[in-house]
Amino acid sequence: NAGVTQTPKFRVLKTGQSMTLLCAQDMNHEYMYWYRQDPGMGLRLIHYSVGEGTTAKGEVPDGYNVSRLKKQNFLLGLESAAPSQTSVYFCASSRGTSVADTQYFGPGTRLTVL
Amino acid sequence: QQPVQSPQAVILREGEDAVINCSSSKALYSVHWYRQKHGEAPVFLMILLKGGEQKGHEKISASFNEKKQQSSLYLTASQLSYSGTYFCGTDSGGSNYKLTFGKGTLLTVNP
Numbered sequence: 436n437a438g439v440t441q442t443p444k445f446r447v448l449k450t451g452q453s454m455t456l457l458c459a460q461d462m463n464h465e466y467m468y469w470y471r472q473d474p475g476m477g478l479r480l481i482h483y484s485v486g487e488g489t490t491a492k493g494e495v496p497d498g499y500n501v502s503r504l505k506k507q508n509f510l511l512g513l514e515s516a517a518p519s520q521t522s523v524y525f526c527a528s529s530r531g532t533s534v535a536d537t538q539y540f541g542p543g544t545r546l547t548v549l
Numbered sequence: 550q551q552p553v554q555s556p557q558a559v560i561l562r563e564g565e566d567a568v569i570n571c572s573s574s575k576a577l578y579s580v581h582w583y584r585q586k587h588g589e590a591p592v593f594l595m596i597l598l599k600g601g602e603q604k605g606h607e608k609i610s611a612s613f614n615e616k617k618q619q620s621s622l623y624l625t626a627s628q629l630s631y632s633g634t635y636f637c638g639t640d641s642g643g644s645n646y647k648l649t650f651g652k653g654t655l656l657t658v659n660p
Contacts, residue, residue: 466645466646466647468647470650475652476652477551477636477650477651477652477653478591478636478638478650479650480647480648480649483645483647485645491645493647494649525590525591529646531646533646534578534579534598534599534640534642534646535579535596535598536646537581537593537596538581538593538638538648539593540590540591540592541590542589542590543589543590
């Protein structure tokens with residue numbers, strides 16, 4: 436039982452390049468989330484999904500797109516990377532049945548945009 | 550709107566106590582507390598639900614005052630392993646379950 440995994444762990448991009456971050460969970464969770472973490476800012480929600488085939492915007496969605504084609508996977512895409520997107524990205528998942536459900540986090544992806 | 554955590558940072562000696570506060574301007578249904586070590590993922594500590602229920606986990610406990618929309622995390626007899634950044638995440642209800650996290654409180658426990 437791996438929990439939540441993220442690929443890749445590190446990535447360096449040049450401005451304007453595109454990339455996709457992959458999140459996978461093996462807990463059969465309905466909800467999945469993408470956060471970014473910047474120094475002194477805490478965790479900010481980018482996009483989330485309440486089930487396969489659904490996505491919704493979070494607090495800071497601009498410049499990102501997501502897809503949830505399979506229940507276990509949640510992809511985060513950057514179409515044209517900008518230096519402001521340099522951050523650590525965390526994926527999380529939860530059962531999505533009540534306010535008491537725990538969110539389980541992946542190990543994170545450190546992205547640098549030059 | 551992010552909940553406000555205080556203090557921003559605290560330094561303790563091993564064995565001392567600390568309190569971390571989390572305040573929201575919105576009505577809350579739940580407050581989730583996480584701890585994050587440097588370079589690692591946030592790890593769940595506990596959940597406080599509407600109703601003022603106090604939950605405990607070993608020497609770490611928490612309370613939730615729904616009238617004041619505040620939660621406090623109590624760390625007693627701190628250990629070196631308690632060092633890290635503590636985040637509160639709040640759920641203000643609605644049809645989807647998502648959290649809004651505070652900016653964190655950096656706790657350093659020294660020998």
